[in-house]
Amino acid sequence: MGLEDKLPEGIITTQLETLVNWSRENSTWPLLFGLACCAIEMIAAGSARHDISRYGSELFRASPRQADLMIVSGRVSNKMAPVIKRLYDQMSEPKWVIAMGICASAGGPFNNYAIVQGVDKIIPVDVYVPGCPPRPEALLYALDMLRKKQGKDKFSTYANLNAPPLPAVPDDIPALETLRKPQLA
Ligand code: SF4
Numbered sequence: 001m002g003l004e005d006k007l008p009e010g011i012i013t014t015q016l017e018t019l020v021n022w023s024r025e026n027s028t029w030p031l032l033f034g035l036a037c038c039a040i041e042m043i044a045a046g047s048a049r050h051d052i053s054r055y056g057s058e059l060f061r062a063s064p065r066q067a068d069l070m071i072v073s074g075r076v077s078n079k080m081a082p083v084i085k086r087l088y089d090q091m092s093e094p095k096w097v098i099a100m101g102i103c104a105s106a107g108g109p110f111n112n113y114a115i116v117q118g119v120d121k122i123i124p125v126d127v128y129v130p131g132c133p134p135r136p137e138a139l140l141y142a143l144d145m146l147r148k149k150q151g152k153d154k155f156s157t158y159a160n161l162n163a164p165p166l167p168a169v170p171d172d173i174p175a176l177e178t179l180r181k182p183q184l185a
Contacts, residue, residue: 017153017154017155020155021150021151021152021153022151024068024094024150024153025147025150025151026055026056026147027056027057028055028056028057028068028069028096028143028146028147028150029057029059029060029061029066029067029068029069030057030060030061030067030069030070030071031060031061031064031067031069031070031071031087031091032060032061032062032067033087034073034074035072035073035074035075035076035080035104036073036074036075036103037074037133038073038074038100038101038103038104038133038134039073039074040133041073041100041133041134041135041136041139042071042073042100042136042139044136045136045139045140046058046060047136050136050137050140052136052139052140052143055140055143055147057069057143064087064088064090064091065090065091065092067091067095068091068092068094068095068096069095069096069097069098069146070084070087070088070091070095070096070097070098070123071097071098071100071139072084072097072098072099072100072104072119072125073100073101073104074100074101074103074104075103075104075107075108075110075115076103076104076115076116076118076119076122077114077115077116078113078114078115078116079114081116081122084119084122084123085122085123088122088123093158093161094153094157094158096126096127096146096149096150097119097123097124097125097126097127098125098126098127098128098129098139098142098143098146099118099119099120099125099127099128099129100129100134100139100142101129101130101131101132101133101134102130102131102132103115103132104118104119105118105119105120105125105128105129105130106118108132109132126146126149127142127145127146127149129141129142
């Protein structure tokens with residue numbers, strides 16, 4: 001017994017949150033950039049053979065403001081790290097990140113001073129893809145995992161995203177008596 005019983009055939013009802021999540025799951029637009037060899041596999045995922053467009057993700061956007069998915073495909077050098085961080089910050093919420101390949105996930109074989117040991121040191125990562133390089137199918141599987149995550153998103157997650165930090169509570173503030181005590185060396 002409910003509204004569905006009274007509606008004519010062909011009309012469905014849903015929650016707004018479910019509808020929005022469904023549309024995000026099926027139209028996640030990646031940012032157009034690649035860092036190293038893994039990028040070639042990412043490009044291959046867009047070919048007719050692998051057909052990333054069945055996920056609604058064939059529109060690789062050249063502007064971070066039009067993209068909601070960053071696929072970090074390749075090793076992250078110290079020189080590129082600030083650029084990646086800036087691009088991530090310029091993407092609007094909600095946004096997601098896939099670390100594609102062992103280099104992006106954890107530095108891979110490049111355990112040296114020039115390479116960041118995992119892009120999660122600078123930005124949050126939603127899905128990690130293992131492999132060197134991962135095949136396009138692995139990236140499509142990562143998109144499947146991401147879709148599951150997007151389906152569970154709540155509006156409340158984003159409601160207070162830009163809110164200023166909460167003011168300090170009295171317990172956080174050292175007692176005045178402590179401050180008055182002379183600081184002994
Ligand atoms: S994981 Fe392998 S293929 Fe990918 S960027 Fe690193 S070395 Fe290249």
